[in-house]
Amino acid sequence: MGEVDPAFIQDPDHRPKLSITEVEGIPLIDLTPIISPDSISDPKAIEVVVREIGNACRDWGFFQVINHGVVLDKLRKTETAARKFFALPLEEKRKIRRGEKSVLGYYDSERTKNVRDWKEVFDFTVEEPTLVPASPDPEDKEETEWYNQWPEHPPELREVCEEYAREVEKLALKLMGLIALSLGLPENRFSSYFKDQTTSIRLNHYPACPSPQLALGVGRHKDGGALTVLAQDDVGGLEVRRKTDGAWIRVKPTPNAYIINVGDSIQVWTNEKYQSVEHRVMVNSEKERFSIPYFLNPSHYTIIKPLEELINEQNLAKYRPYSWGKFMTNRKLSNFKKLNVENIQIHHFRVSE
Ligand SMILES: O=C(O)CCC(=O)C(=O)O
Numbered sequence: 001m002g003e004v005d006p007a008f009i010q011d012p013d014h015r016p017k018l019s020i021t022e023v024e025g026i027p028l029i030d031l032t033p034i035i036s037p038d039s040i041s042d043p044k045a046i047e048v049v050v051r052e053i054g055n056a057c058r059d060w061g062f063f064q065v066i067n068h069g070v071v072l073d074k075l076r077k078t079e080t081a082a083r084k085f086f087a088l089p090l091e092e093k094r095k096i097r098r099g100e101k102s103v104l105g106y107y108d109s110e111r112t113k114n115v116r117d118w119k120e121v122f123d124f125t126v127e128e129p130t131l132v133p134a135s136p137d138p139e140d141k142e143e144t145e146w147y148n149q150w151p152e153h154p155p156e157l158r159e160v161c162e163e164y165a166r167e168v169e170k171l172a173l174k175l176m177g178l179i180a181l182s183l184g185l186p187e188n189r190f191s192s193y194f195k196d197q198t199t200s201i202r203l204n205h206y207p208a209c210p211s212p213q214l215a216l217g218v219g220r221h222k223d224g225g226a227l228t229v230l231a232q233d234d235v236g237g238l239e240v241r242r243k244t245d246g247a248w249i250r251v252k253p254t255p256n257a258y259i260i261n262v263g264d265s266i267q268v269w270t271n272e273k274y275q276s277v278e279h280r281v282m283v284n285s286e287k288e289r290f291s292i293p294y295f296l297n298p299s300h301y302t303i304i305k306p307l308e309e310l311i312n313e314q315n316l317a318k319y320r321p322y323s324w325g326k327f328m329t330n331r332k333l334s335n336f337k338k339l340n341v342e343n344i345q346i347h348h349f350r351v352s353e
């Protein structure tokens, strides 16, 4: 990527401010009482963590966790292999380029809201193959399978990624349990949705950009799935829309922490008690940046709708049920068409008040 091509230039309203104020923004939650094998689980300490998570989901839709139990050596190995992969010549990376038929692998021309992102990515799914609908058409009942495309170099990429995925999965499912508890529901309330999960992991590389005031690494968006567990390096650039005033708040890198955010599916399940929040990534004229989001996603046949236990006469369901698989394939395929319309969003299923 050289000088900034017009395809990358954000509308003036959405351009980032380079003078950022780094506030101690999103909550930092210590998971020691949940994870630590030697602390005999102290119900009081667990209750405190559950309350902190509930408050963070309600007030921010974002939080960071430390002492989360993920073996960090597995993350480091994945980061190292990712750097090696992105350093390869473009022709080499494009051998496993994602396309309309094979939606996983390498990609360097993703758009968010029709503006190109200043990044290149490598996507893989955690369950292989991943069972998905063959098309976004609601009438089409056919299913298909997604397979990963692994590069020849670096040869260890596949193994380190697969191990890392199994490691983060434990944290992601644990967090779903804590979120269920914070809603007054049984810890396993969400478990059945992840039986044939469509979870994926993305390796993100944001090269240094000559015009960081014009472009974004990822334009403003919300994550569509259940929960995102994000590892970022020490460069920084992620910004989160603060719910209280709509200001963009930089998420300061915290060593060894994960950033967690609520996805659209949780917004619908909780009937908006917990809302997914817009975020975006700023780029930097000097430093490249790497990040690794783990997108915990339900099985494709999950019908997403407000949980029965959380709705009543005073709090009617705010969403009509929709199929996760159809929603996801619709999003994936819109990447291959230069659409002048917004891609599918949960507000399309919102019941008007
Ligand atoms: O790189 C980051 O910090 C966040 C990336 C992100 O929001 C995404 O890939 O959905």
Ligand SMILES: [Fe+2]
Residues within 6 Å of the ligand: 221, 222, 223, 279
């Ligand atoms: Fe995101």
